[in-house]
Amino acid sequence: MTITVYSTRRIITMNPNRPFATHVAVRDGRILGAGSLEELKGWGKVELDSRFADKVVLPGFVEGHSHAFEGGVWKFPYVGYFDRTNPDGSRAPGLKSIDEVVAALSAHEKTLPKGASLLAWGFDPIYFGGRRMDLADVDKISTDRAVVIIHSNFHVANANTAVLAKAGITRTTNVHGIVKDAKGEPTGELQEMAAKYMAYRAAGVEIAAVLSDEQAVWRFARVAQLAGVTTATDLHNELPDSTVDGYLKATASDDFPIRLLPAFAATAISPAEGVPRLQALVKRNNEKLRFQLVKIVTDGSIQGLSARMRWPGYYDGTPNGVWNVGPDDLDRVLLAYHREGFQVHIHTNGDEASEVGIEAVERALAVAPRWDHRHTLQHAQMADAGQFRRMKALGMCANLFANHLYYWGDVHYAKTLGPERAERMDACATALATGVPFAIHCDAPVTPIGPLFTAWCAVNRLTASGRTLGEAEKIPVAEALRAITLGAAYTLKLDEELGSIDVGKRADFAILDDDPLLVPPEKLKDIGVWGTVLGGKVFEAPRR
Amino acid sequence: MTDPVPFTVIGGFLGAGKTTLLNRLLRDAGRRRFAVLVNDFGALDIDGGLVAAHDGDTVALANGCLCCTIGDSLVTTLLGLLERPERFDHIVVEASGVADPGRIADLAVLEPRLVRDGVVVVVDAVDVRERASDRRLRDTVMRQLQAADLLLLNKIDLAVDLAAVRCWISMQTAAPLLESKHADVPLDLLFGLDRAGGSSDESSAEAFASWSYEWSEPVERDALLAMLREARGGVLRAKGIVRFADSADRRSVVHLVGGRLDVSDQGPWGDTAGSRLVMLGLRPMLGSLPRETTT
Ligand SMILES: [Zn+2]
Ligand SMILES: [Zn+2]
Numbered sequence: 001m002t003i004t005v006y007s008t009r010r011i012i013t014m015n016p017n018r019p020f021a022t023h024v025a026v027r028d029g030r031i032l033g034a035g036s037l038e039e040l041k042g043w044g045k046v047e048l049d050s051r052f053a054d055k056v057v058l059p060g061f062v063e064g065h066s067h068a069f070e071g072g073v074w075k076f077p078y079v080g081y082f083d084r085t086n087p088d089g090s091r092a093p094g095l096k097s098i099d100e101v102v103a104a105l106s107a108h109e110k111t112l113p114k115g116a117s118l119l120a121w122g123f124d125p126i127y128f129g130g131r132r133m134d135l136a137d138v139d140k141i142s143t144d145r146a147v148v149i150i151h152s153n154f155h156v157a158n159a160n161t162a163v164l165a166k167a168g169i170t171r172t173t174n175v176h177g178i179v180k181d182a183k184g185e186p187t188g189e190l191q192e193m194a195a196k197y198m199a200y201r202a203a204g205v206e207i208a209a210v211l212s213d214e215q216a217v218w219r220f221a222r223v224a225q226l227a228g229v230t231t232a233t234d235l236h237n238e239l240p241d242s243t244v245d246g247y248l249k250a251t252a253s254d255d256f257p258i259r260l261l262p263a264f265a266a267t268a269i270s271p272a273e274g275v276p277r278l279q280a281l282v283k284r285n286n287e288k289l290r291f292q293l294v295k296i297v298t299d300g301s302i303q304g305l306s307a308r309m310r311w312p313g314y315y316d317g318t319p320n321g322v323w324n325v326g327p328d329d330l331d332r333v334l335l336a337y338h339r340e341g342f343q344v345h346i347h348t349n350g351d352e353a354s355e356v357g358i359e360a361v362e363r364a365l366a367v368a369p370r371w372d373h374r375h376t377l378q379h380a381q382m383a384d385a386g387q388f389r390r391m392k393a394l395g396m397c398a399n400l401f402a403n404h405l406y407y408w409g410d411v412h413y414a415k416t417l418g419p420e421r422a423e424r425m426d427a428c429a430t431a432l433a434t435g436v437p438f439a440i441h442c443d444a445p446v447t448p449i450g451p452l453f454t455a456w457c458a459v460n461r462l463t464a465s466g467r468t469l470g471e472a473e474k475i476p477v478a479e480a481l482r483a484i485t486l487g488a489a490y491t492l493k494l495d496e497e498l499g500s501i502d503v504g505k506r507a508d509f510a511i512l513d514d515d516p517l518l519v520p521p522e523k524l525k526d527i528g529v530w531g532t533v534l535g536g537k538v539f540e541a542p543r544r
Numbered sequence: 545m546t547d548p549v550p551f552t553v554i555g556g557f558l559g560a561g562k563t564t565l566l567n568r569l570l571r572d573a574g575r576r577r578f579a580v581l582v583n584d585f586g587a588l589d590i591d592g593g594l595v596a597a598h599d600g601d602t603v604a605l606a607n608g609c610l611c612c613t614i615g616d617s618l619v620t621t622l623l624g625l626l627e628r629p630e631r632f633d634h635i636v637v638e639a640s641g642v643a644d645p646g647r648i649a650d651l652a653v654l655e656p657r658l659v660r661d662g663v664v665v666v667v668d669a670v671d672v673r674e675r676a677s678d679r680r681l682r683d684t685v686m687r688q689l690q691a692a693d694l695l696l697l698n699k700i701d702l703a704v705d706l707a708a709v710r711c712w713i714s715m716q717t718a719a720p721l722l723e724s725k726h727a728d729v730p731l732d733l734l735f736g737l738d739r740a741g742g743s744s745d746e747s748s749a750e751a752f753a754s755w756s757y758e759w760s761e762p763v764e765r766d767a768l769l770a771m772l773r774e775a776r777g778g779v780l781r782a783k784g785i786v787r788f789a790d791s792a793d794r795r796s797v798v799h800l801v802g803g804r805l806d807v808s809d810q811g812p813w814g815d816t817a818g819s820r821l822v823m824l825g826l827r828p829m830l831g832s833l834p835r836e837t838t839t
Contacts, residue, residue, distance in 0.1 A: 326642035
């Protein structure tokens with residue numbers, strides 16, 4: 001078998017025995033060793049590949065919390081405030097005013113067939129100085145076809161008059177989530193259930209399948225790969241047969257650029273049906289597709305004011321959020337999957353949700369003791385030091401939503417959490433100090449996938465307005481790099497096969513234009529990603 | 545356009561008796577075709593003899609009813625149901641144990657193919673107060689009680705301090721309270737008066753009765769609505785097509801479910817004979833109502 005040795009500017013291995021190297025040898029898709037060329041030649045005849053000679057090589061990035069839905073939404077135009085990378089590698093420019101959004105969608109509207117609905121996503125009005133989009137804006141795009149513009153949080157949408165008329169929504173409609181102006185007229189802004197219902201009504205139910213079909217997962221994989229990711233989760237999926245088939249087909253291709261870990265949405269069906277279903281799926285795993293994770297969503301989101309908060313609740317006095325899956329059901333479902341040896345990822349945004357998640361694990365362990373379960377709190381954004389100590393004691397992991405600091409940090413500071421709790425949110429330094437194994441994540445499509453950006457957030461803790469949110473919770477660059485590689489791999493129980501550049505592990509690399517340990521920490525997010533290597537196969541990102 | 549389908553939401557905590565109630569509904573549906581959206585088929589434990597077809601996330605019953613599991617998204621499940629070729633007489637959703645059933649009932653307001661019927665919240669007489677004292681669940685319990693048009697206090701045979709439970713509930717909400725063991729209540733009270741085949745009295749327990757009014761002349765709006773409001777608590781359900789004096793050329797539909805009273809306009813009066821109102825409620829309360837209203 002051919003041994004390929006890549007020469008590089010520097011390799012950052014995440015292997016403490018040999019933290020840096022200049023060369024890495026690959027055979028059969030696995031790492032034969034990292035060291036000097038002389039050392040690696042000891043394995044036999046090698047082919048030297050010097051295309052990375054001026055690049056810096058890291059273990060392939062591991063995104064522990066993302067959704068393949070990211071690939072689904074790229075079927076529709078992106079109208080967010082920030083620039084974002086398309087699956088084809090081009091830049092979708094951020095739109096800096098409501099008028100820019102209207103202009104872009106008016107142009108797009110002309111390309112649609114007669115009668116089709118217009119859907120767009122990623123809109124975020126918080127940067128427009130308080131001005132909200134209204135019916136007059138959206139009606140400029142079209143008055144006859146249905147237009148629905150979904151906000152970046154996926155819980156709010158703006159619709160046009162055609163959509164409201166079809167649903168019979170008027171000033172007299174008294175339903176939660178229909179925003180009205182001072183005169184009592186609907187503004188076209190829809191929230192929560194109303195938003196979701198109208199979006200699906202406009203798009204047709206088939207959209208659910210389109211959003212996670214084979215093409216969607218390809219687009220997701222490409223977006224991830226462009227950011228240096230070699231392993232990504234689809235962290236909440238009911239896994240209907242159509243989706244599973246799409247995943248199997250996509251991952252069977254040599255050109256599919258990532259390893260994909262879907263997490264089974266455990267509360268969609270009863271555990272009595274779900275456990276055997278997941279057990280059957282595990283048997284269909286391949287090199288790039290791994291069924292093994294379980295996901296349970298307990299509460300809502302902080303920015304949506306639907307997270308479950310402990311006392312004293314929201315800073316602006318909003319009543320407590322809502323349970324998706326309450327304490328009773330969490331106990332029952334968690335225990336069912338825990339008993340069968342599965343690792344469960346529990347979505348908990350608010351600190352009351354984290355408390356309930358921790359206690360559910362504690363109870364499951366009392367009933368069915370188990371070592372190395374690694375049940376993980378996903379987001380755990382408000383977890384405090386005490387909760388981290390409990391997680392540590394119970395053998396739990398955390399995956400912290402570092403990107404929130406940048407995208408919503410200002411809102412959390414001023415409105416939802418208040419200064420103190422905003423400054424200690426997504427507490428990476430506390431996780432480190434208490435010894436809770438942790439990762440950091442993007443939750444794409446809620447925020448763009450990009451582990452270097454996520455690491456930048458954890459290191460600098462800067463908000464969009466430039467405020468430093470919690471000096472004490474900053475972590476060093478080296479720790480942040482670990483969190484997006486080996487740390488994330490640990491939270492997925494993959495750390496023995498990937499996450500570092502070490503003998504025997506999979507040859508999954510992120511190829512960078514610059515050295516993240518040498519650039520100033522505030523430049524971490526600006527490092528170019530040349531491409532990736534997955535199982536020894538080179539994937540060059542399209543040049544922009 | 546065909547008439548919109550009545551839409552009922554059953555709320556209440558895990559274990560309160562929602563599934564027992566739905567089992568009764570599916571068994572005693574009569575000639576009405578119910579579509580029931582549930583969280584878990586397994587819990588329903590549908591009698592095998594009743595199952596006509598089982599296809600993934602739906603079960604069709606021999607009596608024409610259909611069960612769908614909600615899976616992860618109520619919205620897509622409901623839209624999928626509405627796209628099916630079959631027509632149903634009534635759609636019932638089992639809300640999850642921690643959901644706010646009032647929010648789910650809003651879907652019927654957003655969807656022209658549906659008409660909001662009622663929110664029934666099943667309350668476990670044994671442990672409702674204990675749950676309401678859990679700081680993590682208190683607001684969820686309260687939201688459910690306050691969203692209810694009609695409360696079903698279940699498991700009264702197991703409660704040790706029923707009087708205190710009743711009193712506590714009456715302080716939390718004004719919604720009328722029905723009491724039951726094993727969720728055994730006349731289904732007409734919860735799911736409507738227009739049951740095909742047989743009068744509603746047949747299936748009603750002793751304590752309940754139906755009562756109907758007919759008027760040939762237009763009716764004073766205020767007088768009729770005042771009577772219904774006064775009778776709330778005793779009258780648990782009312783439905784009528786009424787010609788009000790102040791809009792004598794219109795068909796006004798009066799719809800009462802528990803504590804909720806809606807009056808809607810349904811177009812021109814046309815050649816319908818007189819106004820007609822049917823009420824269902826507690827026998828003593830109905831007996832005390834005036835037989836005639838001033839017209
Ligand atoms: Zn989540
Ligand atoms: Zn997520």
